[in-house]
Amino acid sequence: MNDYNILDEVFEKFVTNTQIFNDREVLRHDYIPDKLPHREEQIKSLGETVAPILKGARCSNVFIYGKTGTGKTAVTKYVLNHLEIKAKGFGAPVKVCYVNCRLTGTEYRVFSRLCHSLGMSVPFTGLSIGEVFDRFKKGLDSLKVVFIIVLDEVDALIKSHGDSVLYELTRINEILSSSKVSLVGISNDLRLKEFLDPRVLSSLGEEEIVFRPYDAGELRNILFDRAKLAFRDGVLSNGALSLCGALAAAEHGDARRALDLLRVAGEVGERKNARVIVERHVREAEKRIEHNRIVEALTNLTLHSKLVILSLFHLSGANVRRAITGEIFDVYSELCEKSGVSPLTQRRVSTLVNELDAIGLLNAQVISMGRYGRTKKIRLEIGRTLIREVFAGDDRLGRMVKCQLKCISQHAHCGHRK
DNA sequence: CGTCCACAGGAATGACGGGCGG
């Protein structure tokens, strides 16, 4: 019953504690503000491109480039929201569908999302892609609208599944008789063009908009606007605000990052009963975000990926030298044997290493040791204590963390490298 | 200057669980 009192206290405190935040929702990155500072040019440009829709015409396909947190998604949603409202006024038949390709994942699911947005139900799986596409075409044509498809983070889809989705969609207008489709592709990768079929490129690249990263001053302005709504008056110090901007600017002008820093800094201060949010809280927020990111990534790994991390953990024990693929695989095999798991092939482990590299839990670099072959030098990117902490929760892995390995690397010659 | 190591990483293929339409 004591527990309940404690919990009551926590909840009570949370509800009554309005010293810091006014409305923290404003700092979430899916929040779209009424005003997008420093993006007037892009808004205008996209607006001009889609304007023909109001007259019932199809608009040019657009390709939007820019790194994460440069406002691509926000601007697109902002412009298209306004377009829809205007279109209603004009009686123009417009429909917009927003698809995040990275979250959606596969070609099949992209088409099924498109179908859902037209009000058609499609099974999770079971149909051929062609069948789903046919249904989509049929359903769309019967609606007699101009359909705007926003493919956000389309680069992720293309890199893993090729450009066939884009190819189908760019050709769809040739088949439709009473509806039209316009595409808006959003990419984080500026080199995406290199992956595309020239036919797709010519059709999709009708119009291009580039989003430059924000600099520290611009980030500061953005934060300032949001902070006015999010925080109570006088709670946020100038120094903290600037620091958020500066830290995010150093990272490639990522506004999302800046907003996260600001929100978490607020939460840190709130928990400490601070009256004012200062630089110290931002610094702590930075650490906390990184910590959370890693813990989450680590916990969500599959068993085998965890074992790979653990192998690296063992290898990087006393001396901090990097491990190579062969060593990792040896240790990994031994760990599998000890825990009674059947090991994967080296080929598979190699792609697991690449995936872990992409997440940022480790760093893998292909190097040549000349006579002694070509391999990958692999280094842990995260603290050992953190690994111990996270894996301790799992009793099998916890034991693996502590266990001593007999494995001696047969790759002694790699020490020849200076 | 050619050799040859220790892999990288692409392609083809298969097993598997899920889910359709008929």
Added chain:
DNA sequence: CCGCCCGTCATTCCTGTGGACG
């Protein structure tokens, strides 16, 4: 219930290769 197709994970087989060594 069957036959078919999906995505995912994994294996097998394979060709490619940077550069120290001889």
